Amino acid sequence: MQLTIAGQAVEAAPGEPMAEVLGKALSKKKLKEVVAVRACGRLFDVSAALPAECADVAPVFESDPEGLEVIRHSAAHLMAEAVKKLFPEAKVTIGPAIESGFYYDFDYERPFTPEDLEAIEKEMVRLAGADAPFTCRVVKKDEAKKLFAAKGEDYKLEIMDDLGGDEFSIYTNGGFVDLCRGPHVPSAGRIKAFKLLSVAGAYWRGDSDKKMLQRIYGTAFASPKELKQHLERIEEAKRRDHRKLGTQLDLFSFSEEAGAGMVIWHPRGGLLRTILEDFERKEHLKRGYAIVQGPQILKRELWERSGHYANYRENMYFTEIEEQAYGIKPMNCLSHMLIYKSRVRSYRDLPLRFFELGVVHRHERTGVLHGLLRVRQFTQDDAHILCRPDQLQEEILGVVHFVQDVMNLFGFEFEARISTRPEKSIGSDEDWERATNALMNALSAGGFPYEINAGDGAFYGPKIDIVIKDALDRRWQCATIQCDFTLPDRFDLTYVGEDGEKHRPVMLHRVILGSLERFIGVLIEHVAGAFPTWLAPVQAKILTVTDAQAEHAHSVLAALRARGVRVEADLRNEKLGYKVREAQLEKIPYMLVIGDKEVEAGGVNVRTRGGDNLGFKTIAEAAEMILADTAEPFKRGGMSYSFAAGAC
Missing domain, CATH: 3.30.980.10 (Threonyl-trna Synthetase; Chain A, domain 2)
Incomplete structure (x- = not known):
């Protein structure tokens, strides 16, 4: 039989050792780099015999994945x-x-x-x-x-x-x-x-x-x-560990008294979340989403109707009120469907996009909890889009472009995977095929390449998983878009079509950042705690040389806060070098030093966390510089920095 190996035609007989077959096409040097052989669609040992009627034989080198x-x-x-x-x-x-x-x-x-x-x-x-x-x-x-x-x-x-x-x-x-x-x-x-x-x-x-x-x-x-190189990346990952940096930057903590997997946000961490949440609200409103909010607990019967009780209850918490069983929500879709059902909907009303920064609870085993990356209570930037089938592709692409804008802002590259039907699922084969094809067609139409992740979809529908790559070349799954024909049917969601008849909408479940806790953990490690100026809880810190500059420091503090700069002052009677090192460890973007000369000139001496000394600036110049740095990433991405947290 004739085979083509590494571009060369060779003659081989079934049963011949693979090593001998490869040796007819490869040099001795290249043969030493072969660790396995791909033939007939599967991998074999180099010492294995060539299978009969197997024309597709290829060496697997040690450098190959x-x-x-x-x-x-x-x-x-x-x-x-x-x-x-x-x-x-x-x-x-x-x-x-x-x-x-x-x-x-x-x-x-x-x-x-x-x-x-x-x-x-x-x-x-x-x-x-x-x-x-x-x-x-x-x-x-x-x-x-x-x-x-x-x-x-x-x-x-x-x-x-x-x-x-x-x-x-x-x-x-x-x-x-x-x-x-x-x-x-x-x-x-x-x-x-x-x-x-x-x-x-x-x-x-x-x-x-x-x-x-x-x-x-x-x-x-x-x-x-x-x-x-890999071991060096591991050491760098240890230095970037969000749990270590979370303590160093005084963002959050965990307490056994409060319970495992429950995050306690400190003032700076709380402000970081507020900035992120306000950014999300602004961007969603700009894209035509309506902000909604559902209850934390819903009757068990609703979870039974949705299929969560049969397919997801091991991840849920339940409680009882006046002999009525309730499920604490692990996701927000049920409330959003109830909002849709609260009135008759017309084809002209669609699409409807409901957005909620919803706090959810999921039962995670203690052994898998890991800082912010795996917790039991977290907030999802959750939205559900209800649309006509003919609107589906446009809506899916709208979400992908939303993700693209946001990930570019944070400096993440991303790739897409389509996760298909798992063994434990609900809905008809026809609906699953329609939903999977809709996701594939949308990504193809938008020019987004994707891989298939077989059997990892949600129990009610297939999904696009957006996997981001961080500074250490690690992959994290954050955004997701799930296409669901099944729950609208189970909850009898309808709209009146142009023909006057009732029709069934399609529902997209989607998140952009996903769990805010998890995203913040990933982001901390991506930037090594040095948040961009627009997101830093403290954008600038005033450092006095002696107590004599305290009065001027207070006036600078008030002036900068009035301009919308998030600023703190360190007026302790400590050496300036010590204060500067502390501010650098806190990853604060700007340090504003005040000595006698700065008091006399009515300004500050500006240093950056990277160690650059920018020299003397008036208070107005310092404010403009910080605010310009804050707005720069948004200008670069064609976005605008105008949300309320900028004035915190």
Whole structure:
């Protein structure tokens, strides 16, 4: 049979080793960079035999995304081999590659310590140096079960029972044998750059009723240079951690007395939220949204009708009032549909866009809570657009362009994914197909590329997920647009058409920033706490050299506040250098220094948080400079900075 590999035509026979087939088209140098082979639409080991009637054969290099995944999966096996060498009593469970590296879960009598991780990593280095091959063989289920039963690996027996089937592939590297579908690198020496990062508890199968295991996380790359760059990004991420900066900037805190996952906003954090919320209100009003507000709790019957009770109740909180059950809202759509139903709607009324900065509550397990990024109470910039089917594409694109404007303002690049029907869902196949096609067609019409994220839609409809990329090249899902034909039907939402008959509207559920808490957490890490001047809770801080300048400082404070600058004064009897360093740690954009010369000249000496000394400015000049800096990002994006928070 004839194949085309790397642009070259080669002759090969079914059953021929893949390595030999690739060697006919690749140089010895390039062949050494191959870690797997893609054939017949799936990945194979380099040592595997060429499948019959398989014309599409392509090498997978270590620099390819798929190649990196193979390296990381192999590194997980190498780590498991090292653990079993050092801790023979440990039982192995699962060890997949993940987006940023790999992990393996172990059942061991005690938690692994940092010293254990060092020893495991050292053993991995030794094993990689031994360069034992990864070999695969397919065995019958009975043989596989005998093999792992003899080793006391109970978890592998459970996995085989759950998977079913009569045959299983088993990989061996060195003295370690594992149940795995592969593929893996040809030999352990191909795992050249790895690092163990941390250890954490993890329930078997993610079930809190099952045993707590020890999960060791690591990462691996094709080269030491890439590993070094990644570890440097990890260190930078630690410096940018929003929980650390939230304390340093005095924005928010958490308290066990208040309860896990509940954010307590301090004055500066509260002001930051207010600025962000006022910005959102202005931008929504400008785009034709009506501001609404629904109750925090609604009768359980409503949640049953919507499908939330059957499909989402494990994420909800419930309470009872006078023997009537109520659900605390995890989202705002029900109230918005009730507003729509409050009167007869005509085709001329549509589209209707209802916007609410709605506080919602969701039951999150303690183990997944993470600062502002995962909380139990949060505010969504939630809106629901009810429109005619013929208006759907325009409305979807309107939301995408809204997201584009806002993300450009904050300096985020973004990409789109369409998440399709999950297993647990409501609605007809026809409605799901109509909704999915509407999202795809809108993105295509707008020239926005997208990927398919199969099975991750909402239970009532497919969605566009907007994934933003931060300064450390990490991805965060924030904005979403969900297309819903099902809930309007369940709540009997109608409009009177041009023909005088009743018709069913379509509903778009959408957020722009998503959870304000989560977005603020992401933004803190993106800008390392140095908010743009328009968003900074404190835009300027007045610093006196001695007590003699206090009176002038008070007059400057009042004058700047009157001009709409958010300003504070540090009048403490401390050294100026100390005050400047504190203001820089607080990431305040401008420091206005007042000494005797500034008092005499009636102005301030301006410094920036970046360390630039801009020299003497009159009070009016300082105010104009700060306000111009505040407005600049909006001018650049063709927007206007005119919302109320600017005068806080």
